[in-house]
Amino acid sequence: MLKAEQLSKTYETKDWAGLFRRKQNRVEAVKNVNLEMHQGQIIGLLGINGAGKTTTIKMLSTLLLPSTGCITVDGLDIVKDVMAVKKRINMISGGERMLYWRLTARENLWYFGQLYNIDNKTLEKRINMLLEKVGLSDKQNIPVERFSKGMKQRLQIARGLINDPSYIFMDEPTLGLDAVIAKELREHVKQMAYQQGKSILLTSHYIQEVEELCEYVYILNQGEVIMKGTPKELALMGMESKTLCIELYSNHELLHASILEACHEVEKDCNIHWDADNSRYTICSRKDVSNVVTKVLLDKQVPLKGFYLQEPSLEDAIVKLSKNASKNTSTEVSA
Amino acid sequence: MSGFLSCFLKVLSAEMKKQYRVYFFNKSIYLSLFLWPMLTFITAYYNYKPFRLELIAGGMGYINEKNLILFALIGYLCMIFFECFVQSAWMFSFERINGTLELIYMTPANRLAVIMGNAAASLFGSIWLFIVFACGIIIINLTQLKFQLWSALIGIIFLLVLSILWGMFLNALFLFSRDSGFLFTVLSGPMEIFSGIKIPTAVFPLWAKAISVVFPLTYIAEMLRRIFLNGANIYELRGFIAASIIISIILLAVTLLCLKLGEHHAKKTGNMALF
Amino acid sequence: MLDLKTLYATFVRNFTIQIRAYPKDFFIGNILSAIYTSISAFFMYHLLFKGNIKQSFIDYSGTTDYISYIIIGYSMYHFMVRTLLNVSRSLITELREGTLESLMLAPFQRVQYFVGNMLQQTITVTGEAVIMILICLPFGLKFGGLDILSTVISLLLSFYAYFSISLILAAVMLYTRDTYISQNTLFSLLFLICGVTFPIEYLPASIQWLAQGIPVTLSLEIVRNSTLLGVIAADQAGNFLKLFLISTVYCAIGFLLIKKVETTALEKIHG
Numbered sequence: 001m002l003k004a005e006q007l008s009k010t011y012e013t014k015d016w017a018g019l020f021r022r023k024q025n026r027v028e029a030v031k032n033v034n035l036e037m038h039q040g041q042i043i044g045l046l047g048i049n050g051a052g053k054t055t056t057i058k059m060l061s062t063l064l065l066p067s068t069g070c071i072t073v074d075g076l077d078i079v080k081d082v083m084a085v086k087k088r089i090n091m092i093s094g095g096e097r098m099l100y101w102r103l104t105a106r107e108n109l110w111y112f113g114q115l116y117n118i119d120n121k122t123l124e125k126r127i128n129m130l131l132e133k134v135g136l137s138d139k140q141n142i143p144v145e146r147f148s149k150g151m152k153q154r155l156q157i158a159r160g161l162i163n164d165p166s167y168i169f170m171d172e173p174t175l176g177l178d179a180v181i182a183k184e185l186r187e188h189v190k191q192m193a194y195q196q197g198k199s200i201l202l203t204s205h206y207i208q209e210v211e212e213l214c215e216y217v218y219i220l221n222q223g224e225v226i227m228k229g230t231p232k233e234l235a236l237m238g239m240e241s242k243t244l245c246i247e248l249y250s251n252h253e254l255l256h257a258s259i260l261e262a263c264h265e266v267e268k269d270c271n272i273h274w275d276a277d278n279s280r281y282t283i284c285s286r287k288d289v290s291n292v293v294t295k296v297l298l299d300k301q302v303p304l305k306g307f308y309l310q311e312p313s314l315e316d317a318i319v320k321l322s323k324n325a326s327k328n329t330s331t332e333v334s335a
Numbered sequence: 336m337s338g339f340l341s342c343f344l345k346v347l348s349a350e351m352k353k354q355y356r357v358y359f360f361n362k363s364i365y366l367s368l369f370l371w372p373m374l375t376f377i378t379a380y381y382n383y384k385p386f387r388l389e390l391i392a393g394g395m396g397y398i399n400e401k402n403l404i405l406f407a408l409i410g411y412l413c414m415i416f417f418e419c420f421v422q423s424a425w426m427f428s429f430e431r432i433n434g435t436l437e438l439i440y441m442t443p444a445n446r447l448a449v450i451m452g453n454a455a456a457s458l459f460g461s462i463w464l465f466i467v468f469a470c471g472i473i474i475i476n477l478t479q480l481k482f483q484l485w486s487a488l489i490g491i492i493f494l495l496v497l498s499i500l501w502g503m504f505l506n507a508l509f510l511f512s513r514d515s516g517f518l519f520t521v522l523s524g525p526m527e528i529f530s531g532i533k534i535p536t537a538v539f540p541l542w543a544k545a546i547s548v549v550f551p552l553t554y555i556a557e558m559l560r561r562i563f564l565n566g567a568n569i570y571e572l573r574g575f576i577a578a579s580i581i582i583s584i585i586l587l588a589v590t591l592l593c594l595k596l597g598e599h600h601a602k603k604t605g606n607m608a609l610f
Numbered sequence: 611m612l613d614l615k616t617l618y619a620t621f622v623r624n625f626t627i628q629i630r631a632y633p634k635d636f637f638i639g640n641i642l643s644a645i646y647t648s649i650s651a652f653f654m655y656h657l658l659f660k661g662n663i664k665q666s667f668i669d670y671s672g673t674t675d676y677i678s679y680i681i682i683g684y685s686m687y688h689f690m691v692r693t694l695l696n697v698s699r700s701l702i703t704e705l706r707e708g709t710l711e712s713l714m715l716a717p718f719q720r721v722q723y724f725v726g727n728m729l730q731q732t733i734t735v736t737g738e739a740v741i742m743i744l745i746c747l748p749f750g751l752k753f754g755g756l757d758i759l760s761t762v763i764s765l766l767l768s769f770y771a772y773f774s775i776s777l778i779l780a781a782v783m784l785y786t787r788d789t790y791i792s793q794n795t796l797f798s799l800l801f802l803i804c805g806v807t808f809p810i811e812y813l814p815a816s817i818q819w820l821a822q823g824i825p826v827t828l829s830l831e832i833v834r835n836s837t838l839l840g841v842i843a844a845d846q847a848g849n850f851l852k853l854f855l856i857s858t859v860y861c862a863i864g865f866l867l868i869k870k871v872e873t874t875a876l877e878k879i880h881g
Contacts, residue, residue, distance in 0.1 A: 011604070011605065012604075055605070058605065061441055062440075062441060062602075063437055063440060063441060063602065063605075064602055064603075064605055065599070065602040065603050083443040084443075086441060086442060086443040087443055089441075090441070091438075091441060093434070095434075097433055097434035097435075098433070098434040098435055098437070098438055099435070100353065100356075100357055100433075100435060102356060102357045103353065103356055103357065107353075107356065110349075111349055111352075111353045112438065112442070114345055114346060114348075114349030114444075115346060115349065115439065115442040115443075115444035115449075116442055116443065116444070117342045117345060117346075117443070117444070159438075163442075370795055370798065371794060371795065371798050374798040374799060374801070374802050375798065377802060378798075378801060378802045378807070381802070381807075381808050381812055381813070382654070382807055382808055384664075384667075384808055384812045385663050385664055385666070385667035385676065385808055385809070385812075386654070386658075386659040386662060386663055386664065386667075387659065387662040387663065387664055388659075390659065390660065390662040391658065391659060521638075521639070521642060524642055524643060524646040525646060527646075527650075528646055528649055528650050528653070533650065533654070534650070534653045534654055534657065534658050535658070538653065538657040538658050539653070539657070540657075543649075543653075
């Protein structure tokens with residue numbers, strides 16, 4: 001298990017204020033973040049830009065020292081036992097950097113494999129397996145500079161698995177990829193978690209991807225975790241009201257009074273709108289009124305064209321929660 | 336211990352191979368690696384031409400009009416060894432821009448092995464062509480050359496060791512700072528003057544001699560000149576040998592310190608990926 | 611009416627970038643180079659050879675002032691390097707940043723683009739050169755025979771000469787898509803054969819012949835004549851004309867080469 005407790009990171013920078021004076025700025029990029037990763041679990045780390053996702057990932061992947069707090073990986077402390085921790089983790093980043101363009105795919109994997117001290121026989125087998133897995137076997141001897149973006153991204157994944165890590169951090173892995181490659185990548189991620197038991201932490205701005213992959217999500221805003229839960233729970237948290245839509249074949253004016261009465265019994269302030277052109281009711285309420293409305297429709301034996309709830313969206317939830325959090329919290333601390 | 340050593344060598348050889356493939360991919364680069372040192376050396380040789388060499392300042396001892404070309408050649412050969420590491424350290428700073436420095440830091444690989452591999456790759460890539468040229472010049476001036484075999488071997492070993500250590504030191508220094516270009520500029524220039532490559536340190540004023548003491552190139556250049564122009568034996572070179580050993584230890588210690596502090600600094604400030 | 615908008619825009623763009631992010635380290639690097647050169651010349655002349663220069667040097671250079679000879683030579687070399695670095699690299703930078711195509715739509719604007727780059731660079735380098743000269747004065751730099759008019763004309767013609775070479779280098783860079791190897795090889799070569807730190811007469815005859823065909827050689831000669839030997843403008847008219855003509859030929863060749871290489875460069879991107 002990976003556990004991060006009370007994790008914080010403060011950057012201190014100096015800017016010129018006039019010709020000879022320097023002003024110290026302190027930016028709290030991450031504040032008191034607690035998170036856990038279990039075997040075979042895919043976790044999402046979301047937030048708007050500048051929320052502290054990349055800083056958190058870098059602390060987890062040993063690239064940044066936390067200012068306060070501690071991280072343990074299978075009981076090992078990330079600061080004291082850093083070399084042992086490095087063997088168990090890896091990071092996959094989106095974009096085209098972090099590869100040697102003049103080397104071939106195979107040479108890139110070989111090099112990083114050497115840095116992880118993987119014995120030659122195992123490394124050879126693993127490189128073949130990884131290249132096969134990411135679909136680059138027939139391109140393995142081509143310099144990376146001639147790869148397309150998708151191919152580079154696939155090689156990144158292979159590189160991220162070279163040391164067979166137990167914990168993988170993926171920072172926007174499908175950034176800029178087309179739909180086909182992105183879907184393939186998501187399948188890889190599921191396979192790594194469910195079949196191989198790896199723990200994966202994922203950041204992404206593609207909400208659909210997060211909804212598809214993540215079992216548990218942390219939402220960051222201005223360095224703090226403002227909400228956590230399953231994608232469904234979070235979507236519901238962010239949704240203030242439910243919207244029920246009922247489409248009829250014809251105008252049933254006698255229904256108006258019954259539906260109104262039934263809904264108001266559940267919630268006095270619910271909003272009922274009748275669209276005469278489309279013969280559609282749209283009912284907005286905080287509580288669920290679908291049961292009482294169904295009863296009315298059955299009693300009146302009204303033929304229905306459509307009856308559906310508009311699904312809560314995680315994207316709306318994130319935007320809303322982030323906005324709310326921004327109103328309540330203070331911004332950067334200046335010295 | 337053997338496990339540590341095999342791991343160290345693994346990383347060292349991987350880094351050497353990687354650096355070699357990344358930077359020496361193009362045939363034309365070999366041309367420049369030969370041309371530039373050759374042009375620099377020829378320019379230096381012609382710089383002596385306006386002067387009356389027979390009136391060279393006293394105290395030079397073994398330098399005269401006849402062996403001047405060898406004097407300059409030996410100095411520049413040593414300097415090329417050291418300069419190629421300044422270049423390699425500067426090129427290593429591109430790892431930061433490329434994002435691969437972060438990936439290296441993320442692995443448990445021994446940091447000393449990484450920079451040693453980087454330095455060694457530059458050595459083998461850059462030097463061999465110039466040595467070919469230098470051998471040609473030496474053959475032409477063979478009468479001026481006088482040396483003892485054991486002294487020559489020791490001199491060359493010290494040249495290799497000191498230049499690699501210098502390269503590792505620079506690599507470690509460049510890891511520390513984002514402004515590697517500046518360090519490159521500051522260290523390149525004074526080395527040529529103050530190490531006595533063009534002008535022997537014997538004629539320097541005190542303040543210049545004090546600066547020359549800092550550069551390992553000063554000792555090795557003078558040592559090799561005494562070996563190849565004066566036929567000095569090991570006993571006569573004892574002062575230089577002692578100085579070279581002390582400097583090697585200092586360089587290694589400072590390198591290890593820079594590596595440790597540099598990584599700690601990068602992890603604290605997050606400047607590993609900044610450039 | 612000549613449309614100078616591109617020239618002005620390029621000039622302002624470059625100047626603004628420099629003012630905002632002036633690489634002080636690069637500036638300090640240049641100052642240090644000046645100091646190193648001066649120290650090297652000083653040590654060589656005063657300490658190693660105790661001022662014993664050959665008669666041949668005096669005959670070839672026309673002066674006994676070795677230190678000033680070196681410093682003037684190096685300063686002009688510095689001008690040349692900075693001009694070449696800036697102007698020649700401008701096109702390849704556009705290529706790397708992906709803006710070359712849009713730039714190549716209007717051929718006349720190309721001239722202004724280069725001139726705009728050069729003008730801005732010249733102003734910056736002149737500022738640096740003034741500081742470098744002040745630093746070199748304590749090392750023994752003396753303007754033994756300074757003729758102001760002749761110096762001004764020599765400098766202007768020298769800038770034109772360096773501009774003309776930079777166009778050819780720009781074409782080479784664009785064709786090979788490399789800057790590092792091509793520029794450094796050229797700098798090393800010019801440093802050796804154009805008389806920067808010693809008279810070219812010491813070189814073999816064939817190399818001297820080659821050097822005479824490079825505008826840098828003549829530019830160094832006329833600048834030294836104007837600053838050290840006090841040769842007046844009228845007496846250098848022949849040299850001025852010769853340099854102007856050579857540089858113009860280089861300019862013409864440079865522009866033709868760039869035009870030819872441009873289309874190939876674009877094909878290489880898409881191919």
